[in-house]
Amino acid sequence: MSPDPHAQAMLNALGRGDVLSPECPSRAVLQHLTSRWGVLVMAVLATGTYRFAALRRRIGGVSERMLAQTLQQLESDGFVRRRDHGEVPPHVDYSLTPLGHEAAQHLVALVGWIEGNIAAITARAA
């Protein structure tokens, strides 16, 4: 019997996901976490709670639109928690959920490694 892609999809219903199969939801989650701004948002939030504008100031280059979009994505995946203090002018802050902290841990490790080795990398890059 050859490997059936449908069987793989079933695997992740009861067991563990498989990022190598395109239909597996883990593939989508991976993309959200590793998206251009997703990584940075997670890394910063791993540091603490931030308000929207503060987060934006911290992450160089994000537009409001992208930050909002990224936060919503991560929130709907359950990695980020948004708290609206119901004040006016608006006061909202963002932090990581426990699940978010677990994921962020790996992202932070990756980012940290890159930052620490960037000299070696660029030194010998083609």
Add this chain to the structure above:
Amino acid sequence: MSPDPHAQAMLNALGRGDVLSPECPSRAVLQHLTSRWGVLVMAVLATGTYRFAALRRRIGGVSERMLAQTLQQLESDGFVRRRDHGEVPPHVDYSLTPLGHEAAQHLVALVGWIEGNIAAITARAA
């Protein structure tokens, strides 16, 4: 004195990078490693040496074009080593460099975590 972006760029020349500043080369490297196919290529190569076609079969959904592009990117960053056996029909294989293995370690951890927790994630996703 307010934080000068130029000073930040200098920091990474002698010291450590800062992904949060847009001009820092570490930002680009991060994007290569976390690109849609970059993560998967690295994760698979962490497993061993592969020929182009084998890699493509392993990673569900990559087009030849994207795989080639991704591999070239990772090669020029020094994470992947390409070996052409100079035969015809062509025989080329890809593997990780020592630097690549270090980076891949974090990627594999992330991917592993997602695969292992995908049930919990999708269960409570909005």
Add this chain to the structure above:
DNA sequence: CGATATACTTACAAAAATGTATGTACTTCC
């Protein structure tokens, strides 16, 4: 002999990501 496999590249087209500008309702600082 025709199909299949190998490792790509290139041109073209479609889709997705991202940026820019504007608006909202209200408050505080100068």
Add this chain to the structure above:
DNA sequence: GGAAGTACATACATTTTTGTAAGTATATCG
């Protein structure tokens, strides 16, 4: 009173990414 800050949404334009199809030279398989 005017400017700036707060947290976004929305429309529109542009840029970037990604996919598709075709082509290359040769060897092996049936």
